Structure formats: C-alpha cells, structure tokens
Amino acid sequence: MTTLSTALLKATALELAILAGHLLLYPTGVRQERPAPPPDDETPRLPTQPRPPVVLLHGFIDNRSVFVLLRRALSGHGARSLTSLNYSPLTCDIRTAAELLGRHIEDVCERTGSREVDVVGHSLGGLIARYYVQRLGGDTRVRTLVTLGTPHGGTRAVPLANAHPIVRQMRPGSALVEELKRPAPGCRTRFVSFWSDLDHVMDPPETACVDHPDLRVRNVRVTGIGHLALPVHPAVAAGIRDALDVDGHPDSASDTRRNGLTVA
Numbered sequence: 001m002t003t004l005s006t007a008l009l010k011a012t013a014l015e016l017a018i019l020a021g022h023l024l025l026y027p028t029g030v031r032q033e034r035p036a037p038p039p040d041d042e043t044p045r046l047p048t049q050p051r052p053p054v055v056l057l058h059g060f061i062d063n064r065s066v067f068v069l070l071r072r073a074l075s076g077h078g079a080r081s082l083t084s085l086n087y088s089p090l091t092c093d094i095r096t097a098a099e100l101l102g103r104h105i106e107d108v109c110e111r112t113g114s115r116e117v118d119v120v121g122h123s124l125g126g127l128i129a130r131y132y133v134q135r136l137g138g139d140t141r142v143r144t145l146v147t148l149g150t151p152h153g154g155t156r157a158v159p160l161a162n163a164h165p166i167v168r169q170m171r172p173g174s175a176l177v178e179e180l181k182r183p184a185p186g187c188r189t190r191f192v193s194f195w196s197d198l199d200h201v202m203d204p205p206e207t208a209c210v211d212h213p214d215l216r217v218r219n220v221r222v223t224g225i226g227h228l229a230l231p232v233h234p235a236v237a238a239g240i241r242d243a244l245d246v247d248g249h250p251d252s253a254s255d256t257r258r259n260g261l262t263v264a
Helices: 003-029 064-075 094-112 124-135 159-163 165-169 175-179 234-245
Strands: 054-057 082-085 117-122 142-148 190-196 216-223 260-262
Touching: 003 064, 054 064, 054 094, 054 124, 064 082, 064 117, 064 234, 082 094, 094 117, 094 124, 117 124, 117 234, 124 142, 124 175, 142 234, 159 165, 165 175, 190 234, 216 234, 234 260
Parallel strands: 054 082, 054 117, 117 142, 142 190, 190 216, 216 260
Antiparallel strands: none
16 A cells, blocks of 8 residues: 555544544534633723634634644643634635624634734635635734634535535635735735645645735644544644744745644
8 A cells, every 4th residue: 555545544434533523523623612701891892812822713614622632732832812702604705704703803802902913724614714804904903813724715525515616716716816916905814725636625725825915824734643633633723823833924935845833
C-alpha cells in the first residue's frame, strides 16, 4: 500500500470517528449561546480585553457544538472572550448570514468594550465572515479572520446538493464568489486560511486558499486530515492560537510551501 493510500485511510477513519462524536454532541449546540447581559447605565463597561474577543462561526448544516474542543484550546491560552454564533440551517443567502454576523459582532464589541474581534470560521462560516469583511465594511471590526476548509474559490464537491441555494453560492463562478474577487483596497483585516490536501469537501483542495491581490493573506497547508478534523485536531488548534497571537500583519504574499502543518 502506498504512503498516500495509507494517509487517506487514516484520514477517512478519523473523519468517521469525528462525525460519530459530533452527531452525539450536535443536540447540545442547537440553542443559540446565551450572551452575557448588557451593562445598564449605572454599570461600568468591562475593560478592553488584552486580546480581542474571538467569534466562532460554524459550517453548513452545523452548529456551535463543532467548536467544543477548539473553545477549550483557546480558552486555556491567555485571557480571551469567546463566543459562538449559530445561524439557521434554513439560511438561503450568505449575504443575509453575513449581516447577522455583523450584528452579533457589534453586540460583542458593546458587551466587552473591545473595538475589534477575531473570527474563526469553519467551512461555510469562513465564507460568511469573509463576505462581511470585504463587502459589508467588517474590516473595521475584524482584526484577524481565520478560515478552516472554506471554499474561497468555490467547490465542485457533492453536485447533487445544488438544490440548496446556499450551496449554489459556494460553486466556482457563482455571483457571490465572483463578488469576492472584486477589488478590496485598504482592507484592514488579515486572513489566515488553513486548507488540507485530504479535504474532499473542497474540490479542488486548493480552493480553500485565499487568493486576492488586495488582501493580506497567509495560507497554511495541513496534511494528513480531512474536512471535519480541521476544527478539532490539536495541531490545527495550536496553529490557530499562533495566528491569533500575531499582532502585526503577515506578508501579503501567500506561501503554502513555507507555511505547512503536518499532523500525525
């Protein structure tokens, strides 16, 4: 058996195990996370966090339960406010979900006293967050956007799912994907995109890379795991922590060869 076949078998077995575990956890994440009550006029605002709050955004037909392990990894690494946003699986437009994200981020900033947030989006969640940043002025609020297996260039996987309008928006050449190719001069958000060579939800896998001349991007190639493992694997979580700890902007040129992450 070739090395590639062995890696594929291991990745597939891990994906099935993660899927089984996630199906058990899924009911725990159906309800929207309860935000802390907003301060009244006589209650002083919380001081600004040493690091920006982190907003977690799940993928298609999923919920916040996908981030159970990632939340634990991030909360145990420095003082951070963490919050997850559920959007409805019946959502039919990425633009509508991006507006919802924008309102949620404004609420987070109001409650925490922070001027900006970091966002981690898995799969479709990363595309929703990118639309908010690029097209709705969200770069004034989002310091760093980390995406995990997000179809930035559109994915051709699962053609039978085209009946769902939001899936059609994730196809190569869709109006939304083309909209994200438009100029974005002066965009202040930095992008860190984790993509896996064994992610079969991304077709081709490189579609999970951000490729835009106006954006500050670092694409991180992950080897050895599939789509569902990206928000779960401890090595990826460590990479996310590193990405969120950077204070400055990375180089504008993306380099998937120098920025690699191999997981066993």
